[in-house]
Each structure stands twice: as C-alpha cells, then as structure tokens.
Amino acid sequence: MAAFAPKAGCPMCGIVATASHTTPNSPRSPVFPPGSTQAEVVWRDENFTAYKEKANPVSSKGHIIIAFNLHVPSIYSLSSSDLPLLANVRNLATRLLTSLIPASTPLSPSTAAPPVPIYNNQFRIGFITPPFKDNKIPVTDHLHAHAFIGPADLAGWWRAVAYGPLAWYAIEDLIAEIRESVTNNRIKSGYENRQRAPIDMVPSAGARVGQADGQETTEPGIADLHLEHGEQGLIPSNSNLSPQSMSRQFLSSQNQIPHLRV
Secondary structure (H helix, E strand, C coil): CHHHCCCCCCHHHHHHHHHCCCCCCEECCCCCCCCCCCCEEEEECCCEEEEECCCCCCCCCCEEEEEECCCCCCHHHCCHHHHHHHHHHHHHHHHHHHHHCCCCCCCCCCCCCCCCCCCCCCEEEEEECCCCCECCECCCCCCEEEEEECCCCCCHHHHHHHCCCCCEEEHHHHHHHHHHHHCCCCCCCCCCCHHHCHHHHCCCCCCCCECCCCEECCCCCCCCCCCCCCCCCCCCCCCCCCHHHHHHHHHCCCCECCCCCC
C-alpha cells in the first residue's frame, strides 16, 4: 500500500526488509555470535516482524518488539477495520512471551494460535504513545508494539515513564476502546474480567460499521488480514483488489449489513 511504503533511514523498515527473505508464518530461532547487533527476528508473517530487544531490554525476563511490516506512522492511523490485526498482535505477543518462560518442556511459538490467548498478569503488551518515546529505542513514526514480562526492572526511572500510565497504551485498552466507539457494548468498563471476556473469541468483533438503514460504512484496513488462527475467507497477499474491495470481501459477501426484521 503506497500510503505506508517503506521509509528510507527508518530502523524498523530496515529490520522488516532484512527479515523479508524468511519463510512467512513461521517462528525463527537464529543463532547470532556474541556481541552481534543484528536484530534477532523470532517471527515474521505478512503483517508483522517480531524480534528480541537485546541491546536495551526493559525486562531481564524478556522484551520483544513487534513491528508492523508497513510503515504505519502511529496507532491513530488504525480504524475499527484493523481490530483483527490488533487481536493478532496480542495473540502473537502472548505466544512469544510464553515461549520465554522456562518450563520443563521447552515451549516454542506455534502457527496455530488458540482463539483466546492465555492471560498472564506479568505480560505487558502495548504501545508507547506520542509525544513520549523510549529514548533507547527512539522510533516514533513506525508503529511497533512492545511486549515484555514484568516488572520493567532494567528500564531505569527515565525510561520507565514511557512504560508507565502516562504514556503506555495497553493493547487490551486500545482494542476495547475501539470496540466501544463503534458498538453499544461497554467492553472496557462493563466487564469485570476483561482479559477473559467472551467477545475476544471473535477477533473481528466491532470491525464492521454501519448505519441504521443497513448501509455499511466500514473503512478499509491497513494490511492483509492473514490471522494466525487460520480464519476462512482471508485475502491472499497477491490480490489485485482495491482496498475497498478487499474490505468488502473480508468482511462480508454482501455490500450492506443485512436489514433487521422486526
């Protein structure tokens, strides 16, 4: 998509380009020599490239960065159509963080994600919102999510501001607030245990927007929505359809939300 084309000199675009030759939808366990500054990419698919932050992690237990493959400038470029994409970020981050936890049987990321991620209250997954930034990872114009296992014991007091309530936008809050903005459901404030809310069993919940007369007003999403759990009807990466056509094909075989009969 031309609007989100790679930007020369962008560190995140460079990491995405370096990992572009790897097999999509697959975990990676690369071996790097001691002292290597090359990003240790642990996952790549059509939408995201995930790598371990080795130089300046905020947690001694693990810090992973999930970069959007497209040069999306900020979370404010997202719309309700991108809810499945955000759910995919959350599920991917949860699986990658789980793989960092020592266990008697080694865990590794799987290409088949559960419909609802296993909640762990030590997992922190979200975005740093402008004008704040992590001064050790000062990329502010290429959207990327941070995922780490708390506490942020390596952050120091100044970096901790970016990961605190003043600047941190948890992905659960972002998903819930977008859903509340396009539906009548009190998702963020109306469910006591939101991390296990039944609505999360439907990643695309809230992605469609329409008027009372049945006219659909859904905006096109920013990327190919190849969800990890293999949802049917997804758009092939080599599709020649326009963004509007892709949105309609992904969301429904109809052009309008069906009229309700009363």
